[in-house]
Amino acid sequence: MNECEKIDRCQFFLQIMPGMPQTSKLVRNFYCMGNFTRCARYQVGKMLGLQAVPDNLSPSDRLQADLLLETARLEIEA
Numbered sequence: 001m002n003e004c005e006k007i008d009r010c011q012f013f014l015q016i017m018p019g020m021p022q023t024s025k026l027v028r029n030f031y032c033m034g035n036f037t038r039c040a041r042y043q044v045g046k047m048l049g050l051q052a053v054p055d056n057l058s059p060s061d062r063l064q065a066d067l068l069l070e071t072a073r074l075e076i077e078a
Contacts, residue, residue: 004036011055012041031059040065048072 004010007028017024031039039059044052047069057064 002034002036004032004039004042006042006045006050007032007036010041011053012057012059015055027059044068 010032013024013028017027031042036042040061041053041057041059044057044065052068052072054064054068057068
């Protein structure tokens, strides 16, 4: 199975999800274990670097990811 190379060090799971093991397992199974290229965290990290990924960015938060990517694009163009 194809899984995200950052699965064991993803700050979202390490800092935000430890108190929600069932939810964490569901999210990991969906995003980290095969659909990781759809993960908002993965996409921001790939485009802007891991330092640009907020710890609390949810894997499903495409709206926030798009905002981060667009803001970075505008800063580059300025």
